Amino acid sequence: MGRINREVIEEVRASANIVDVVGSYVSLRKRGRNYLGLCPFHSEKEPSFTVSNEKQIFHCFGCGASGSVFDFVMRTRNLTFAEAVKELANRFGIPLPQEEETGQSKKIREMAQRLGQINDLAARYFSENLLNRSSGKVARDYLQTRGINEGTIEDFQLGYAPKSWDGLKRFLVKEKVDLRVAVQAGLLVPKSGGDSYDRFRNRLMFPIKDIRGRATGFGGRALDDSMPKYLNSPETLIFHKGRTLYGLATAREACRRNNETLVVEGYFDLLALYNKSIHQVVAPLGTALTLNHVRMLSRLAPQTVLVFDGDQAGMQAALRSLEFFLREKMAVRFLPLPEGMDPDDFINKEGKEPFMKLLSEAKPLMEVFLEQCLSNYDGSVEGRLRVVREVTPMLRLMDSPVAQEGYLRVLDQRLGVSEEVLRAELSLSSTGGPTAVTSQKKKKEAEPPEWEEGTIRILVNYPQWIPTLEEGSVLKSFQGKDWAEVGRLLMKYYQEGGKLDLSGLLMDVQNEQVRNLISSWSLETSPWREEVAHSRLREYIAGIRSSRRRLLDDLKRLKEEIQAAERSRDEKIMAELLAELQAKKAALLAGEVEDEANLSKGEMV
Ligand SMILES: [Zn+2]
Numbered sequence: 001m002g003r004i005n006r007e008v009i010e011e012v013r014a015s016a017n018i019v020d021v022v023g024s025y026v027s028l029r030k031r032g033r034n035y036l037g038l039c040p041f042h043s044e045k046e047p048s049f050t051v052s053n054e055k056q057i058f059h060c061f062g063c064g065a066s067g068s069v070f071d072f073v074m075r076t077r078n079l080t081f082a083e084a085v086k087e088l089a090n091r092f093g094i095p096l097p098q099e100e101e102t103g104q105s106k107k108i109r110e111m112a113q114r115l116g117q118i119n120d121l122a123a124r125y126f127s128e129n130l131l132n133r134s135s136g137k138v139a140r141d142y143l144q145t146r147g148i149n150e151g152t153i154e155d156f157q158l159g160y161a162p163k164s165w166d167g168l169k170r171f172l173v174k175e176k177v178d179l180r181v182a183v184q185a186g187l188l189v190p191k192s193g194g195d196s197y198d199r200f201r202n203r204l205m206f207p208i209k210d211i212r213g214r215a216t217g218f219g220g221r222a223l224d225d226s227m228p229k230y231l232n233s234p235e236t237l238i239f240h241k242g243r244t245l246y247g248l249a250t251a252r253e254a255c256r257r258n259n260e261t262l263v264v265e266g267y268f269d270l271l272a273l274y275n276k277s278i279h280q281v282v283a284p285l286g287t288a289l290t291l292n293h294v295r296m297l298s299r300l301a302p303q304t305v306l307v308f309d310g311d312q313a314g315m316q317a318a319l320r321s322l323e324f325f326l327r328e329k330m331a332v333r334f335l336p337l338p339e340g341m342d343p344d345d346f347i348n349k350e351g352k353e354p355f356m357k358l359l360s361e362a363k364p365l366m367e368v369f370l371e372q373c374l375s376n377y378d379g380s381v382e383g384r385l386r387v388v389r390e391v392t393p394m395l396r397l398m399d400s401p402v403a404q405e406g407y408l409r410v411l412d413q414r415l416g417v418s419e420e421v422l423r424a425e426l427s428l429s430s431t432g433g434p435t436a437v438t439s440q441k442k443k444k445e446a447e448p449p450e451w452e453e454g455t456i457r458i459l460v461n462y463p464q465w466i467p468t469l470e471e472g473s474v475l476k477s478f479q480g481k482d483w484a485e486v487g488r489l490l491m492k493y494y495q496e497g498g499k500l501d502l503s504g505l506l507m508d509v510q511n512e513q514v515r516n517l518i519s520s521w522s523l524e525t526s527p528w529r530e531e532v533a534h535s536r537l538r539e540y541i542a543g544i545r546s547s548r549r550r551l552l553d554d555l556k557r558l559k560e561e562i563q564a565a566e567r568s569r570d571e572k573i574m575a576e577l578l579a580e581l582q583a584k585k586a587a588l589l590a591g592e593v594e595d596e597a598n599l600s601k602g603e604m605v
Contacts (some may be wrong), residue, residue: 126159310337
């Protein structure tokens with residue numbers, strides 16, 4: 001289902017009382033102002049799962065799970081946000097606009113259906129040609145030279161498009177298909193004057209199927225010198241190269257059983273592995289892996305192994321996808337094939353056992369990336385900075401400090417930049433959230449984030465003081481990006497409603513750790529009394545202001561020290577000073593950023 005507009009979401013949220021919804025899954029007992037039960041997300045004997053009727057949120061003090069009524073339904077039923085909204089809308093009898101405006105969306109759905117049917121029909125025609133017609137001999141011979149067996153040919157419904165301008169067209173006419181739909185499906189190419197001809201001629205045909213096994217498009221390999229060697233269906237209503245993987249339907253079960261999905265680059269790489277009973281394989285359609293592909297992979301199995309060509313291009317293609325895997329918190333490894341070999345060559349020459357051995361030795365892609373960055377390191381200050389700049393954005397995407405630690409140690413050993421400095425670089429210029437708070441606590445000058453955290457904590461409990469954030473640009477002085485973001489959201493929600501809509505706010509907070517902190521604070525059993533809270537708030541705000549002044553002073557001092565280090569050519573100190581300077585600059589900007597999207601874009605460059 002498509003986008004749901006904000007008003008509908010609000011209506012559903014207003015109708016779906018969180019105590020009722022949670023109460024139908026978890027037995028809840030009233031305790032004080034809240035409800036308490038056993039957490040459905042972790043196993044516990046003493047109830048620590050808290051639901052607030054007043055704030056319309058839940059929070060587990062045992063495992064930290066928290067959020068709005070939508071989060072609860074998404075997690076318990078394993079649904080997407082849109083599906084959770086739809087589910088609750090149905091349950092509480094709220095009509096969704098999509099269901100009322102049948103006109104447009106009904107037309108689209110029917111069109112998609114017709115395109116699917118015509119593709120399935122064409123797949124049958126191509127397959128019949130390959131298996132049972134004399135014209136298909138050229139394709140049968142070719143498959144034989146590539147060592148593809150009958151079972152594989154059948155499972156993938158491989159086919160042959162004969163050397164003819166109207167073979168498929170005549171078949172479709174006989175089947176009483178509307179040729180305009182065949183043109184829309186990309187099977188026929190329109191000519192001027194309303195006529196059309198077959199797009200795929202003298203090609204080995206690979207039907208590309210969705211996860212349910214329905215053909216959405218085709219890939220065709222030329223069996224003569226025609227260009228291009230591989231021709232795909234054009235993008236249609238149901239066929240998008242960036243959102244399709246070859247082999248989804250055949251791989252699905254095997255991926256689940258093996259807890260792992262292999263990704264190869266080409267049709268024949270995939271068929272060669274499948275031939276040897278390695279079924280958990282998919283391939284993108286001649287494009288680089290996209291974030292969408294990685295999301296599809298995450299639904300197949302928790303781990304992915306990239307089995308790309310054994311050359312520099314293969315490795316670069318793998319590394320380009322690292323960011324997407326990190327973003328989706330997906331484990332990904334890289335299988336290095338010998339130079340000049342692709343998976344098809346390897347498994348046919350060496351056999352299955354050597355392949356399985358290589359597979360078991362595949363290294364985490366992050367490790368391969370780090371080695372790649374370090375291999376260009378020439379020992380200079382600039383080189384060291386370059387490596388740090390290349391690696392930190394990726395490390396930042398790993399949310400586990402334990403996982404980061406190993407890589408930080410390698411950098412420490414190989415570059416001579418201490419883990420401390422690297423950690424500061426990591427936490428300061430990125431989140432400024434809880435990770436920054438904990439890693440900074442060791443240091444003396446840890447106050448600013450704690451003051452910011454404290455301020456937010458009080459405002460969550462005493463929303464009437466939220467306007468304080470605007471006075472004398474308090475918010476602009478924030479140095480932690482996450483706290484600044486929450487501060488902006490607090491102001492937005494307070495201004496819109498004149499009170500704090502906490503479950504709405506939680507839906508907008510991106511960082512999960514921050515979200516969990518906020519919901520736990522809002523449900524604290526003994527928040528400070530009003531007078532105490534008010535005097536604390538004033539202390540924190542004074543602290544935030546003075547720390548900004550100190551930050552500005554520090555920046556000035558740092559610049560002078562860098563100039564001095566430059567004069568004395570002390571490279572190690574200079575690298576550390578430059579890292580510190582970068583971190584401070586990022587802290588200075590945290591509270592002033594109006595547009596989050598621009599900031600994250602800036603970081604990626
Ligand atoms: Zn829990």
